[in-house]
Amino acid sequence: MIEGQLRQRRQERAAIAVSSKADKSAKRTIAFRNAVSYVKQYKVAEQSELRLKQQAKENGSFYVPAEAKFAFVIRIRGIVGVAPKVRKILTLLRLTRIHNGVFIKLNDATIKMIRMVEPFIAYGYPSLKMTRELIYKRGFAKVHGQRIAITDNSVIERSLGQYGIICMEDLVHEIFTCGEHFKEANNFLWPFKMNSPKGGFHKGAATTRHFNEGGESGNREHLINGLIAQML
Template structure:
């Protein structure tokens, strides 16, 4: 006689088969979605790279044309600065302390991106003796985020090891779905710069190789503090 399978076992087998099928379909869909996202991220990265290269070539072309015609070429003013705290809390007056908190420069060798406008320039100048700042290149911004980038996720400091961390926090509202999108938003000072910059935890940098010389004097007098302009890129390289 054929073996009789109890009805409750049959129902369990049918339920298990249905759940297994749904799980397989879900995994296949997730796998396909991940592949599509990887293609989109790669396409965006290539688009951004071409955009950066075009901008660099345009600057070089204009500089050469100006030199050939005997004129001077002045590049457009930077829209973004990178500020690094160079001194501690000693002799810090309350107003400077408040500005440091607003800039999120709470610890020595902390670094942050700052969008340049009249208000932020005045803030930077007010606390100049305690910071150094300048205009970072796209390559410097990329290195900072890839090497020392941490995101603020539910109040926690999370390393940016996966595009999903960026997408889950900034993707739905602001369309920033990968680390490359984040770098592009920061370097171009895009419409969602504020949200992207607030998502980035202040960078914790090392003491620079070869150290700081003459911390009490401004940079243009051979010291440390103040505006370094494009020379900030060299300092960041020594502090990574």
């Protein structure tokens, strides 16, 4: 009787293992199909933008790209002796330490917050390539208040599977396109811990001067990609 029970348990474990293997294989197939679909979407969007630029040039006018939907924000200064409101905003933005970086969806409220702490941050609009590199190279998950390495797609699926986000490329796509579940995807990501930039930031007053005036702080627009690359 005992031998029969043991045999039954072994059979049950084997059946579960086969089912789990098939499930993982199916999910890998879905993730691959999603990645292929995203590449096609990105190419269509890129070709459309190039076509609009060419048409504007042929018509003797200027092409004005759509406003950015999200930004990557990096804290570059300490906050000793600053106003409590500045501290509060930096905390709300999850920029609690120097060289922390976060994605932020741009709307009236967040733009106002960013401008109020502009002397303490550098920000801009990352490219698809840099968004992907940030998530793949520096991305950690926030699971039950803990900083967890994203070792495989199951870490993502357990937290975001209910939103249709089951793999790294789904996560990249949701952030880069500022999708319907951007908030959930962004909150899943622990604030990025960036390195000091190669060569360092400018010292003294240059740190507080705006980027357009030769300093470090403020909006770098698409030039943020260069700073991110230095800090990865």
